[in-house]
Amino acid sequence: MTAIPILKERESQIYQKGTQPFQMKCGKHSLAGSVSQRACVFCGSRVVLYPIADALHLIHGPIGCAAYTWDIRGALSSGPELHRLSFSTDLQEKDVIFGGEKKLYHALSELIDIHQPKAAFIYSTCIVGIIGDDVEAVCKKVSKEKGIDVLPVHSEGFKGTKKDGYKAACDALFKLVGQGSTEGISPYSINILGEFNIGGEAWIIKDYYRRMGVEVVSTMTGDGRVDDVRRSHGAVLNVVQCSGAMTFLAEMMKEKYGIPYIRVSYFGLEDMSKALYDVAAHFSDKPEIMEKTKEIVREEISHIYPELQKIKAAVQGKKAAIYVGGAFKAFSLIKALRYLGMDVVLAGSQTGNDTDYETLRDMCDDGTVIVDDANPLELSKYIIEKKADLFIGGVKERPIAYKMGIGFCDHNHERKTPLAGYSGMLNFAKEVYLTVSSPVWKFAPARQLSVNSDQLLTDFNPRPNTEHRTLNT
Amino acid sequence: MNNLAIKKEEYTATKNACKLCTPLGASLVFKGIRGAVPLLHGSQGCSTYIRRYLISHYKEPIDIACSNFAEETAIFGGGANLKIALENIRRQYDPELVGIATTCLSETIGDDVPMFIREYKDMCEGQELPPIVHISTPSYQGTHMQGFHGAVRALVEGVAEKREQDGRINLFPGMVSPADLRHLKEIMKDFGIPFTMLPDYSDTLDGPLWTEYQRIPPGGTPVEEIRAAGSALGSIEFGSVLAMEKESAGRSLFKKFAVPCHSMGLPIGVDETDRFFNTLSSVSGKPIPAKYQEERGRLLDSYVDGHKYVIEARAVVYGEEDLVASLVQFLKEIGVIPVLCASGGRSGHLQKIIAEMIPDDEQKNIRILENADFTDIESMAEELKADLIIGHSKGYTMSRRLNIPLIRIGFPVHDRVGGARIHHIGYRGTQELFDRIANTLIEARQNASSAGYTYM
Ligand code: SF4
Ligand code: SF4
Numbered sequence: 001m002t003a004i005p006i007l008k009e010r011e012s013q014i015y016q017k018g019t020q021p022f023q024m025k026c027g028k029h030s031l032a033g034s035v036s037q038r039a040c041v042f043c044g045s046r047v048v049l050y051p052i053a054d055a056l057h058l059i060h061g062p063i064g065c066a067a068y069t070w071d072i073r074g075a076l077s078s079g080p081e082l083h084r085l086s087f088s089t090d091l092q093e094k095d096v097i098f099g100g101e102k103k104l105y106h107a108l109s110e111l112i113d114i115h116q117p118k119a120a121f122i123y124s125t126c127i128v129g130i131i132g133d134d135v136e137a138v139c140k141k142v143s144k145e146k147g148i149d150v151l152p153v154h155s156e157g158f159k160g161t162k163k164d165g166y167k168a169a170c171d172a173l174f175k176l177v178g179q180g181s182t183e184g185i186s187p188y189s190i191n192i193l194g195e196f197n198i199g200g201e202a203w204i205i206k207d208y209y210r211r212m213g214v215e216v217v218s219t220m221t222g223d224g225r226v227d228d229v230r231r232s233h234g235a236v237l238n239v240v241q242c243s244g245a246m247t248f249l250a251e252m253m254k255e256k257y258g259i260p261y262i263r264v265s266y267f268g269l270e271d272m273s274k275a276l277y278d279v280a281a282h283f284s285d286k287p288e289i290m291e292k293t294k295e296i297v298r299e300e301i302s303h304i305y306p307e308l309q310k311i312k313a314a315v316q317g318k319k320a321a322i323y324v325g326g327a328f329k330a331f332s333l334i335k336a337l338r339y340l341g342m343d344v345v346l347a348g349s350q351t352g353n354d355t356d357y358e359t360l361r362d363m364c365d366d367g368t369v370i371v372d373d374a375n376p377l378e379l380s381k382y383i384i385e386k387k388a389d390l391f392i393g394g395v396k397e398r399p400i401a402y403k404m405g406i407g408f409c410d411h412n413h414e415r416k417t418p419l420a421g422y423s424g425m426l427n428f429a430k431e432v433y434l435t436v437s438s439p440v441w442k443f444a445p446a447r448q449l450s451v452n453s454d455q456l457l458t459d460f461n462p463r464p465n466t467e468h469r470t471l472n473t
Numbered sequence: 474m475n476n477l478a479i480k481k482e483e484y485t486a487t488k489n490a491c492k493l494c495t496p497l498g499a500s501l502v503f504k505g506i507r508g509a510v511p512l513l514h515g516s517q518g519c520s521t522y523i524r525r526y527l528i529s530h531y532k533e534p535i536d537i538a539c540s541n542f543a544e545e546t547a548i549f550g551g552g553a554n555l556k557i558a559l560e561n562i563r564r565q566y567d568p569e570l571v572g573i574a575t576t577c578l579s580e581t582i583g584d585d586v587p588m589f590i591r592e593y594k595d596m597c598e599g600q601e602l603p604p605i606v607h608i609s610t611p612s613y614q615g616t617h618m619q620g621f622h623g624a625v626r627a628l629v630e631g632v633a634e635k636r637e638q639d640g641r642i643n644l645f646p647g648m649v650s651p652a653d654l655r656h657l658k659e660i661m662k663d664f665g666i667p668f669t670m671l672p673d674y675s676d677t678l679d680g681p682l683w684t685e686y687q688r689i690p691p692g693g694t695p696v697e698e699i700r701a702a703g704s705a706l707g708s709i710e711f712g713s714v715l716a717m718e719k720e721s722a723g724r725s726l727f728k729k730f731a732v733p734c735h736s737m738g739l740p741i742g743v744d745e746t747d748r749f750f751n752t753l754s755s756v757s758g759k760p761i762p763a764k765y766q767e768e769r770g771r772l773l774d775s776y777v778d779g780h781k782y783v784i785e786a787r788a789v790v791y792g793e794e795d796l797v798a799s800l801v802q803f804l805k806e807i808g809v810i811p812v813l814c815a816s817g818g819r820s821g822h823l824q825k826i827i828a829e830m831i832p833d834d835e836q837k838n839i840r841i842l843e844n845a846d847f848t849d850i851e852s853m854a855e856e857l858k859a860d861l862i863i864g865h866s867k868g869y870t871m872s873r874r875l876n877i878p879l880i881r882i883g884f885p886v887h888d889r890v891g892g893a894r895i896h897h898i899g900y901r902g903t904q905e906l907f908d909r910i911a912n913t914l915i916e917a918r919q920n921a922s923s924a925g926y927t928y929m
Contacts, residue, residue: 030541032539035538035539040521041518068522096581106485107484126578158517396521399534445682
């Protein structure tokens with residue numbers, strides 16, 4: 001086997017449990033010349049704001065940044081779909097020389113006239129920071145003329161990492177918070193933060209809360225609406241989904257409006273149930289909520305339990321590798337995979353921090369490799385060495401797995417299937433099962449010896465009802 | 474003719490772009506060189522987005538390194554980062570060539586990349602370095618096609634040498650699919666002509682499963698063959714818009730090494746493919762292999778069998794300018810009217826080329842749209858009552874909304890498998906296109922008929 005070299009500078013970002021003292025470095029800027037799987041500040045901002053469906057999203061810069069993010073995610077809307085369009089000022093050479101403000105002004109005004117959005121987000125990309133456009137001033141001017149909020153998002157790609165992009169997005173959102181009336185909001189109310197309605201996930205989650213008797217004031221930002229964000233300060237509790245992207249906003253809302261927040265995750269039975277219980281516990285003055293919650297959890301789990309058990313029997317003992325954007329997602333995935341009886345042999349993230357990696361270390365078994373900001377060569381090295389049967393990641397990781405004859409499950413924002421909630425867990429399990437048990441692996445040269453596909457062919461066939469429930473509230 | 478091209482207003486936004494950015498094209502070319510690693514000089518996002526975009530189409534691992542600008546880099550210049558990047562690439566990939574393309578950021582801050590490369594070479598004195606080829610690709614100066622053609626030119630200018638003439642022919646195929654590239658290689662082999670085809674990502678971007686992980690996927694044009702390009706019998710360069718540009722790889726080889734350059738459109742359709750085969754035959758002095766005469770015969774036979782299904786169908790065509798021009802030539806051959814010919818490119822040549830192909834374009838009310846985005850294309854497609862849309866998968870939204878069938882060709886095809894295997898060129902590629910067009914129109918008629926005939 002060709003040895004895959006690991007760059008010396010990268011060694012401190014890779015840890016193998018049980019073999020060395022834990023001294024992982026993270027939060028570093030990606031090493032020049034390594035092929036990082038990370039994106040940029042702009043990408044972070046887009047992740048957070050993209051699903052707001054009645055806002056205009058204009059990307060100020062040359063065409064690429066907009067073209068590559070056109071309709072890129074599976075974030076669904078129950079109404080307007082402005083977020084699925086790609087708008088760019090498409091700067092040309094003369095704009096770079098003479099400045100792009102004029103073009104920004106005209107483009108923005110025109111787009112607002114055509115689409116009548118509730119608000120507009122203007123994303124600055126790399127060169128805008130260099131050519132010195134006063135984006136703020138243009139936004140103010142247009143905002144005044146058109147009478148809507150026009151919010152600059154400082155997302156120049158090179159000015160930090162994806163996390164700084166999350167923060168820039170939260171800053172922009174925070175400007176909307178507090179503008180609307182909070183009249184009529186129930187004392188048992190929450191905002192859902194960090195849930196982007198991929199494949200309709202926010203609808204699934206919102207339905208649980210509705211059944212619990214908890215009002216959801218706004219979902220940030222899945223199936224998001226500007227007016228909901230405006231009145232979100234009327235909620236009693238912020239429930240922040242794990243991604244870490246929106247803790248910034250929760251902090252700001254706590255400081256200014258005194259709204260407490262809790263962190264949750266909606267992936268996997270364990271974390272999903274904990275999320276609902278934690279919210280119910282917050283409203284302990286109304287015990288019916290907890291009663292209801294228990295009922296819902298019981299009902300939902302009993303609904304999917306038999307199928308999950310069949311899948312578990314089929315995938316038990318298989319080895320999985322996880323490489324995702326945020327470390328929190330990795331935690332939930334590890335638990336979910338364990339539930340299915342699978343072993344995690346590699347766990348990594350693009351943007352985890354010190355505590356995240358400590359948590360990961362504590363969760364993982366001996367021998368598990370933990371990586372920060374990995375590149376394709378490292379990922380391939382470890383999935384091969386650790387004989388993974390399944391890789392969980394995003395589009396960029398998929399071909400690495402496939403080339404080596406390893407199953408793959410997309411757990412990124414680009415997927416179209418909801419994996420959150422109880423029905424989402426079933427979808428996840430089915431996807432894991434389907435990819436791991438495909439008969440095609442027996443033709444994969446790298447796996448020919450290690451896979452005995454017959455052993456996977458049980459009479460269980462989840463195909464007929466792969467269709468997911470999308471609950472539109 | 475002038476009233477036909479609708480110029481876009483100066484200050485409007487681009488809505489759903491019908492073009493990509495320059496370094497994407499350059500990266501694609503570098504992926505087609507054996508043992509090469511593309512390196513984007515700029516910040517992380519551009520390379521990650523470009524990788525993701527390419528991977529979603531080719532469904533292959535695509536490593537593109539990046540010099541990863543941080544805030545200080547943008548202030549003090551990217552020299553140090555570029556050198557570290559080169560060093561790390563050499564250590565991790567042991568490449569046979571490194572292809573550097575700039576991004577908007579490094580261009581805007583005015584990085585002198587050739588100087589950085591010289592400095593790096595000085596630093597490495599005494600070590601054996603792979604060729605380092607550089608192309609300047611600010612996106613505000615063009616589209617992915619400028620990046621593509623520019624990278625091909627940079628490669629021959631940086632690597633080709635004058636040697637003893639060895640009877641080879643250079644092929645510059647332009648941005649075609651891996652299936653097309655494979656077909657071209659087959660043709661050259663059947664002719665028995667030695668050749669340099671640049672780029673050749675037929676294996677690197679459409680390869681088999683692996684037994685062990687490949688740091689750089691096998692395949693691609695060997696650097697040695699690019700060297701030999703300076704001593705070829707002649708060059709054949711596809712792209713009718715490219716032919717009108719001031720510079721190209723083929724022309725550069727002519728200027729520098731007096732290698733004659735034959736420019737032509739992409740060989741789609743009988744006429745353009747004839748032209749290609751005849752040129753190959755006359756430059757090499759070898760006869761056209763019988764196999765291709767047979768393919769041509771079958772193609773003509775199918776034209777006749779299907780002519781009534783396709784005649785006067787109204788098609789919207791969009792994509793890269795070179796591709797659009799050649800498709801129009803082919804559609805004309807079978808009697809389909811390309812009612813709208815659109816591209817996000819803005820070379821300024823497309824209109825003239827199409828007017829030459831279809832002299833009565835005005836009577837036929839054919840619209841030609843340069844610098845177009847999908848909002849322009851969609852509104853015009855609706856107005857023109859098209860029967861058919863031919864282009865890459867980003868036209869799906871419009872196809873769905875207008876309820877006009879889309880025939881997916883070119884790049885990208887993000888919503889189907891097999892994008893890399895779509896075959897467009899030669900008699901055989903044309904055959905596939907023709908059958909798809911005819912069948913799509915037949916299917917539309919069949920679906921629309923209340924009787925649901927099983928014979929058509
Ligand atoms: S900055 Fe330029 S090179 Fe980078 S993605 Fe945007 S358009 Fe492309
Ligand atoms: S130009 Fe900057 S903002 Fe745009 S994709 Fe590249 S790194 Fe990100």
